[in-house]
Amino acid sequence: MLTVFYDGNCPLCLREMIALKEYDQDNLLQLENIYGESFNTRFPHIDPIRADKILHGQWEDGTLIFGLEVTCSAWKLVGKHKWIQVLRWPFIKPIANVGYRFFAHYRHSIAAVVSGKRACDRCK
Known part of the structure; x- marks a missing residue:
């Protein structure tokens, strides 16, 4: 089981x-939505401010993973988008991680371009 803490x-x-x-x-x-009701009570060990900056995941044994590691693990668990595992190859991983951090930082602006509107007021 993998818990994914998302925005x-x-x-x-x-x-x-x-x-x-x-x-x-x-x-x-x-x-788990990091902005969901009672999130802080149910997951006091997850800082929603940090989780807003980089995707957090937690394995059943309590091990935390971050960023693309979460994305790749989640898609692997559901048996879809097997191509995404390429992003974990040793010579691609550092570049993919930089790309992920860029995307994570600008995801609300990217969403605005894709959807035509901002996701939330705090993102302005």
Whole structure:
């Protein structure tokens, strides 16, 4: 089981979580919105401010993973988008991680371009 802590105010993030849940036939993922009600109470060890900057995941044994490691692990668990594992190859991983950090930082602006509107007021 992998718990994914995602930004529920980001339409791109939300779209990906909906797709993951749709493919998760074996219930291997637990998806948690970092802006959801009682998040801080239920997950006091996850800082939502930090989780807003970089995607957080947690394996059942408590091990935390971050960024593309979460994305690649989640898609691998649901058996889809096998091509995404290329992003973990040793010679591609550092470049992919830089690309992810850029995307994560500008995801609300990217969402605005894609959807025509900003995801939330705090993103202005």
